[in-house]
Amino acid sequence: MKKSLLFILALSAMMTSCATATNKSAEESATASDSTEVRTVECVASGDVVFVDLDYIMSASKFYASEGKAYETKMQEFQTRATEAQQGWAKKEESLAKEYNKLQNDAAKLQQDYEKGLVTTLKAQERQAELQKKGENFQTRMTGFQTTVQTETAAFQQEEQALAEEQMVLMNRFQAIAREAISEINADRRYKMIVNAVSVVDADPTLNISDLVLQKVDELYTAGALE
Numbered sequence: 661m662k663k664s665l666l667f668i669l670a671l672s673a674m675m676t677s678c679a680t681a682t683n684k685s686a687e688e689s690a691t692a693s694d695s696t697e698v699r700t701v702e703c704v705a706s707g708d709v710v711f712v713d714l715d716y717i718m719s720a721s722k723f724y725a726s727e728g729k730a731y732e733t734k735m736q737e738f739q740t741r742a743t744e745a746q747q748g749w750a751k752k753e754e755s756l757a758k759e760y761n762k763l764q765n766d767a768a769k770l771q772q773d774y775e776k777g778l779v780t781t782l783k784a785q786e787r788q789a790e791l792q793k794k795g796e797n798f799q800t801r802m803t804g805f806q807t808t809v810q811t812e813t814a815a816f817q818q819e820e821q822a823l824a825e826e827q828m829v830l831m832n833r834f835q836a837i838a839r840e841a842i843s844e845i846n847a848d849r850r851y852k853m854i855v856n857a858v859s860v861v862d863a864d865p866t867l868n869i870s871d872l873v874l875q876k877v878d879e880l881y882t883a884g885a886l887e
Contacts, residue, residue, distance in 0.1 A: 711854065711867055714838060728830065735827075756801070837886055
C-alpha cells in the first residue's frame with residue numbers, strides 16, 4: 661500500500677485597511693498693522709470691486725487661534741496614530757506570513773521524508789501532530805489579529821467621521837462670522853462687489869481689504885458673535 665501523509669494548513673486573507681483622512685492645515689500669517697488697514701480703506705474708492713483673502717483672514721484671526729489650532733492639533737494626532745497603527749499591522753502581517761510559510765515548508769518536507777522512507781510512520785505521525793498543533797495555534801492568532809484590525813479600523817473610521825463633522829462645523833462658524841464682518845463693513849454699500857481672492861487672477865493690491873475684514877472678524881469674535 662502506498663504510503664501517504666497529508667497535512668493542510670489554511671491561511672485566511674488579511675485585510676489591513678485603515679481610512680485616513682487628510683486634512684489640510686492652514687498656514688499662519690502675520691496680521692497687518694492698524695495703520696495699514698486705514699491706508700487700505702482710504703485707497704479703495706466707493707463703488708470699486710474689491711477682494712478678500714479668506715484663507716489669510718481665517719489663519720490670522722482670533723477665531724483660528726482659539727478654535728482652529730485646537731482642531732488642527734487633534735487632526736494631526738489622529739493622523740499620527742492612524743499611521744502608526746497601519747505600520748504596526750503591516751509588520752504583524754509580515755511576521756505571520758513568514759510563520760505560515762515555515763509551517764507549509766515543514767509540512768511539505770515531512771511529507772517528502774515520509775514518502776522517501778526517511779522517517780518511520782510513528783515518527784512521522786508524531787511530527788505531524790506537532791505541526792498540526794502549531795497550525796491550530798497559528799490560526800487562532802491569525803483570527804485574533806484580523807479581529808483586532810477590524811475593530812481598530814472601525815474605531816478609526818468613526819473618529820475620522822467625527823473629525824470631519826467637527827471640521828465642517830468649524831468652517832461654517834468661520835464663514836458665518838466672515839459674512840457678518842463683510843456685511844457690516846459694506847453696510848453703506850461703498851463697494852459695488854466683494855469677491856474671494858481665489859477668483860482673482862490679477863489686481864491692484866490696494867483693492868485687497870482682507871486686513872479690514874480681519875479686524876472686524878476679530879472684533880466680532882471677541883464680542884461673542886458666535887456664542
